[in-house]
Amino acid sequence: MAQSTPKSPLSTAQAAREALAARLDGLRRDAGLTGHELAVRCGWHKSKASRVARARTAPSDADIRTWCEACGAGDQAADLIAASRSAESMYVQWQRIHRDGMRQVHESTVPLYERTAHFRVYASNVMPGMLQTPEYATGLLRSITTFQGTPDDVADAVRARTARSRVVHEGNHRFALLIEEAVLHYRVCEGPELVTQLRYLQEVMARPNVSLGIVPLEARRTVWPLEAFYAFDDAQVAVETLTAEVNVTAPSEVHTYLRAFVELSRMAVYGAAARSLIAKAVDSALS
Known part of the structure; x- marks a missing residue:
């Protein structure tokens, strides 16, 4: 029976974006604001606040600062900006690199x-x-x-x-x-x-x-040919797709790539x- 192989290399990056969006939306709820009220405080169209909260639009550093200030949580902006930059570095298009x-x-x-x-x-x-x-x-x-x-x-x-x-x-x-x-x-x-x-x-x-x-x-394949990947110790895996480099750092996904490497080694x-x-x-x- 074929062994399980890594999930889509986009999954870690998307999960990080969704986690950031959830943290931002949590600040809104803690502040007792509706999406419309938050958008007004930020000076945005309501649809922008909604897209950020649903991880449909990646917020800029300025967007995060504005969101945090609107929720009375300006002290959390630096941490959230760092999380946002980390999420965006997980999936970087070659054209940008x-x-x-x-x-x-x-x-x-x-x-x-x-x-x-x-x-x-x-x-x-x-x-x-x-x-x-x-x-x-x-x-x-x-x-x-x-x-x-x-x-x-x-x-x-x-x-x-x-x-x-x-x-x-x-x-x-x-x-x-x-x-x-x-x-x-x-x-x-x-x-x-x-x-x-x-x-x-x-x-x-x-x-x-x-x-x-x-x-x-x-x-005799137990793992089918995968996209090229580089594992750096047990901490990070860089996956090379046609359009982007995906940097996987979630321990569970790094482990999955290393499992695939073991199976490929046996072949x-x-x-x-x-x-x-x-x-x-x-x-x-x-x-």
Whole structure:
């Protein structure tokens, strides 16, 4: 029987938004105000107050301050603003993340990578970022930039990604990495560059701090292919969708992703069997 797999990656973000809305609406009720009375005090149309209370509209920092003041709870504004920012950071569209190019996002995540002791990464579409060669990363990031229509800072972004990847070779970090076999064959760069990438994969899997598993195409699946996700210790999981990055921090959902990782690990091959699959991919890229 197939094991349960993670809920929609939007669920944590939506739950956080709903929790914030419930806290704001609780302030309104504690103040003895109707929705109409609150809207009047805030200088808003009634429909805006209703949308915020039902988590249909994300309130700005100013909206939260105004709401709290209207309810006589100005001292709670700072805490609620922090909760709102946290909720919005859980689901961030790539267009927003990459609005100034991709270099900055790589540099901003360096502290997260440096403090993570145990990485668990599942890659179903491309090589894990920390294992990408500069040539592979260039092909990938250029295609992303073209597709998204965001500023082209590919060369700088590749340098930043490569610099961030030093955690594989420096510090006390452990990596458990799972790759779907198809990833070995996807041509996100030219054939010779893909060969270089695959040979680097063979090299890095020999490191004592790296465990690399490959899920064969013919594996009997107990968990179907999922969107790529990165687990940072037991605290956070970053899920990569087509349109956004979803940061999961709720313990129950983090646990579910880690359970899925365990199931996927059982389907993977390691060591000589994994090297054989990589060698087959090298032969294919050379042909």
